Amino acid sequence: MLRTRSLFATVMLAGVFSLLSALLFVTLDAVDVAFTEAAVGAGISTVLMLGTLALTRRFESPPAHTPVIPLFVVLVTGAALVYGTLDMPYFGSATAPAQTHVAPDYISRTPHEIDVPNIVTAILASYRGYDTLGETAVVFTAAVGVLLLLSGLRRRRRKEEEDV
Amino acid sequence: MRHHLILRVVTKLLIGSIMLFALYVQFHGDYSPGGGFQAGVIMAVAFIIYGIVFSLQDVQRVLPPWLVHKLSALGVLVYAGTGVVSFFTGYGFLDYAALSPHHPVHGQHYGIILVELGVGITVTGVMITIYYAFTSRTPVMDDEAW
Structure with a gap:
């Protein structure tokens, strides 16, 4: 049992948890998923959470x-x-x-239809190509959303106009 | 102010290997674990670590925000474009056999490499975009603040 109000410690613990679940995926022989979990969950997410922390406060306020x-x-x-x-x-x-x-079915069809050793890639990019296109579009949409909400492009432009 | 000498030196040494590893994960995805998503994240990490250890201005001089925004869209365009090409050459949408009609298995290889490249470019662009969006709002903090 662990309780802390320090958000920095919480973010670090979340990263550690993510890395441990990556190890769990390796144990389950899902190396592609483990790879993603380690890179996205433990890596990028932690950095983005730290970026968010820098925008807010370091400590959680006591619950009401x-x-x-x-x-x-x-x-x-x-x-x-x-x-x-x-x-x-x-x-x-x-x-x-x-x-x-x-x-x-995938395992028996992949060697002669796609002929790549990593069947996960064959399923992801070829058999389920539509799904992956959708995922890519979702990731792109995330960037558009963040840009619209956070980038402050309009604010900057207005400031430039005021400067002129 | 110059500080964190060891971090700066180690980061400079690491960035090259991180990018090389990202390219390996990208183009070796057919043979080993990995693919566009993971490679894109690792490539983005190379830039993000540069931004963290040096400064946002330094990394934005290497990779300006407008270019990152274009990259995010370019990846989706490469992916969907592969589908449109196969569509207009008489095959189904995203049927990679269209890329090499006489040898469909080779077409599958080309198609997988192309769409994984699209995924990689988009993920790199998106991750760096989000990082820029968050950090460009923050005043630079001193180390004591943590």
Whole structure:
């Protein structure tokens, strides 16, 4: 159990948590996901959170209400999630839906249709090319949103006009 | 004011290797873990670390904001453009066989490299854009503030 009001420490702990979950993904043999988690979660997110911290304050203000209701909600959600894992297939089980549904199809088709050793890339860029195009558009939209909200382009332009 | 001598020297040494690693992750994505998303993030990190250790002005002299904004859009354009090319040569949208009609498997390779490049360019641009947007609002802080 750890409690802190220092937001800097919280951001650092979030980065550590992200790195640990990357290790968890490596253990689950999902190296591509682990790679993304380490680069985005532990790397860029931490830097952006620090950037946000620099815009606000370093310490959280004391809460105005008791933590009973949030704690209750978290406990109930946690219990529901644990209950949900009870009838999940065992880790690495050959009869799990993840192993029997579309995965064997991709594995058997990739060598002669795409012929790249990394099947994840084949699925991501070729079989699911539409999805990845959508993801790229989402990432681009994020940049547009941040630019519109934060860049202050209009403010700068107005200032330049005043200077002239 | 000059400070953090060790950080400055180590950063200068590291940036080259970080960029090289990003290019490796980008173009070796067919063979090993990685691809456009990861490579884009790593490439962005090379610029962001330069901005953190030196200053925002220094990194914006290397990579001005207008160029980063154009890059974010260019990546999506490369990706969608690949689809449009295959579309207009008589294949389905994003059917990479169109890029090499006599040898569809090679077409798949070219297509994957192209769209991964598009993803990489966009992610690099977007990450640096967001970093610029956040840090350009902040007054420069002294080290004691942390």
